[in-house]
Amino acid sequence: MKRKEAIDRITNRQHPWDIVVIGGGATGVATALDAATRGLDVLLVEQSDFGKGTSSRSTKLVHGGVRYLEQGNLTLVRDALRERTMLRRLAPMLVHDLPFFIPCKNAWQRFYFWIGLKLYDLLAGSSGFGKSHSATASMATGLMPTLRPQMHRGGVVYHDGQFDDCRLLIHMARTAASHGACLVNYMTATGLQKDSRGVIQGVELQDRESGANLTVQTRCVINAGGPFSDAVMRLDDASAEPRLAASQGVHIVLPRSFFPGETALIVPRTSDGRVLFMIPWHDRVVIGTTDTPIGHAVLEPTAQQQEIDFLLNTSAEYLTRAPSIQDVTSIFTGVRPLVKNDRSSRTASLSRDHSISVSDSGLVTIRGGKWTTVRKMAEDCVDRSIASAGLQAGSCRTQSISLHAIAGTHQPSVAASSSKAGVFNSPDAVEIANMVAQNPLWNRPITGLPAMRVIDVVWPVRYEMARTVEDVLARRTRWLFLDAAAAIRAAGDVAAILASELDRDESWQRQQVAAFTSVAQHYLNTQYN
Numbered sequence: 001m002k003r004k005e006a007i008d009r010i011t012n013r014q015h016p017w018d019i020v021v022i023g024g025g026a027t028g029v030a031t032a033l034d035a036a037t038r039g040l041d042v043l044l045v046e047q048s049d050f051g052k053g054t055s056s057r058s059t060k061l062v063h064g065g066v067r068y069l070e071q072g073n074l075t076l077v078r079d080a081l082r083e084r085t086m087l088r089r090l091a092p093m094l095v096h097d098l099p100f101f102i103p104c105k106n107a108w109q110r111f112y113f114w115i116g117l118k119l120y121d122l123l124a125g126s127s128g129f130g131k132s133h134s135a136t137a138s139m140a141t142g143l144m145p146t147l148r149p150q151m152h153r154g155g156v157v158y159h160d161g162q163f164d165d166c167r168l169l170i171h172m173a174r175t176a177a178s179h180g181a182c183l184v185n186y187m188t189a190t191g192l193q194k195d196s197r198g199v200i201q202g203v204e205l206q207d208r209e210s211g212a213n214l215t216v217q218t219r220c221v222i223n224a225g226g227p228f229s230d231a232v233m234r235l236d237d238a239s240a241e242p243r244l245a246a247s248q249g250v251h252i253v254l255p256r257s258f259f260p261g262e263t264a265l266i267v268p269r270t271s272d273g274r275v276l277f278m279i280p281w282h283d284r285v286v287i288g289t290t291d292t293p294i295g296h297a298v299l300e301p302t303a304q305q306q307e308i309d310f311l312l313n314t315s316a317e318y319l320t321r322a323p324s325i326q327d328v329t330s331i332f333t334g335v336r337p338l339v340k341n342d343r344s345s346r347t348a349s350l351s352r353d354h355s356i357s358v359s360d361s362g363l364v365t366i367r368g369g370k371w372t373t374v375r376k377m378a379e380d381c382v383d384r385s386i387a388s389a390g391l392q393a394g395s396c397r398t399q400s401i402s403l404h405a406i407a408g409t410h411q412p413s414v415a416a417s418s419s420k421a422g423v424f425n426s427p428d429a430v431e432i433a434n435m436v437a438q439n440p441l442w443n444r445p446i447t448g449l450p451a452m453r454v455i456d457v458v459w460p461v462r463y464e465m466a467r468t469v470e471d472v473l474a475r476r477t478r479w480l481f482l483d484a485a486a487a488i489r490a491a492g493d494v495a496a497i498l499a500s501e502l503d504r505d506e507s508w509q510r511q512q513v514a515a516f517t518s519v520a521q522h523y524l525n526t527q528y529n
Ligand SMILES: Cc1cc2nc3c(=O)[nH]c(=O)nc-3n(C[C@H](O)[C@H](O)[C@H](O)COP(=O)(O)OP(=O)(O)OC[C@H]3O[C@@H](n4cnc5c(N)ncnc54)[C@H](O)[C@@H]3O)c2cc1C
Pocket: 022, 023, 024, 025, 026, 027, 028, 045, 046, 047, 048, 049, 050, 051, 052, 053, 054, 055, 056, 057, 058, 059, 060, 061, 062, 063, 187, 188, 189, 190, 224, 225, 226, 227, 228, 229, 232, 248, 249, 250, 289, 333, 334, 335, 336, 337, 368, 369, 370, 371, 372, 373
């Protein structure tokens, strides 16, 4: 995961890649991992940072999708539950069990949810996740002391998984790299090259750091552009019909004092018919989410006033202390790439949750799905790519590939615990602790954000391809998502450390702080009142 080495590999390569993946979100990185572990030569390019799109902005649940049960979509739920179990087995330090409470108004509702969740347990099989059970009102108060007793007469507790989306993504990327994949961020796919028959045989790239234009030859191109996959399709066919409908989901983040305890709350139907989650995350609670149609996807979406109002007002109904906008420490917004009906005769809907299509020129496009199911999505996508491009490769191996440096080999130690446990709770903790032991200056707290330390910048720069202040504060650590104002205060010190690691000057540092401060405005509460 060193950017210069990746660029050298790209420029020195004399023969075609087997696969070029466009997009470094969950779908693209899982695809690169799947392809590399089958022995294919794979290059992944991401126009911004890994996870800059939807994949860092999820609700952070590894789940079967309880709400699909009501729709009777048992196959979809069973498949997602299988992936939930597998992900926890492959990355036990990054995915953990989380109990959820569903508040019920009466005994009949409690029975209804209890039956449904017993079916959920049954579909999950021996998953290792906790089993559902009904909970009296006083049990619920014990689990969630700030849940207003007027809002329920007991309910049902069930279990799903919680994870840190971006940390998992980085570990998937490192695992892919360790199996030979070449991954590079800040590299945009700007065009596709075709041979005389109109078949894609190359990708034009622009290095967003140096401005250099590059061309790579390849046997197959996979479009994993998430909400931007329509734009990637237009590189292939300028008149391609849009296939996605974009909708955004907003989360607000509050101090844990608003919702202490280790149990999450799910309201399956709010007063206006939506779903609401309140989820403990580090020393905060994340409340989401909305589902607001938007015209087109942007990389840094902004929450709308009415979305914030909905989340605050509904939280106020359920919590003993009503939160106000001043209490919100961060607001993050993600774009859902919803797949419209796909009528192309060459499209195979390999699952009802995601779709894969192959254009006449050979561009393989994967759309939809969710974080929980990316491993299976990637398997389907690489199978399809091998068949359509006639590649020589083995069968999928990702069911048994542990994600980089899993727990058991690396237990959390000084580094993880002193570095604000959980925020930078890395499976690499032992190596990080060794680095700090050799250079105690790396244990220094960051100015403006004392819970973070110098090593929390140095490590991601050296081993996780962090290139900017935003990469460090938003996606290698999660400070921007937890406390936007604190992240802004830390930006100057983080920029200085980055500059010394990357050999940049003072004007680069100033530009970095300005760029980060501008992005962080989207996460601050000050624009809403
Ligand atoms: C609000 C919300 C909450 C969610 N919560 C959950 C949850 O709790 N659990 C769950 O399982 N799923 C959840 N999901 C779904 C999940 O987050 C998404 O399915 C998943 O992150 C999509 O990943 P992706 O890689 O397809 O897209 P993205 O993460 O958006 O990645 C696409 C990438 O492609 C890059 N790209 C685009 N064009 C180019 C180009 N020309 N060159 C190079 N790169 C390019 C973009 O920069 C982007 O980084 C949620 C989604 C939303 C919106």
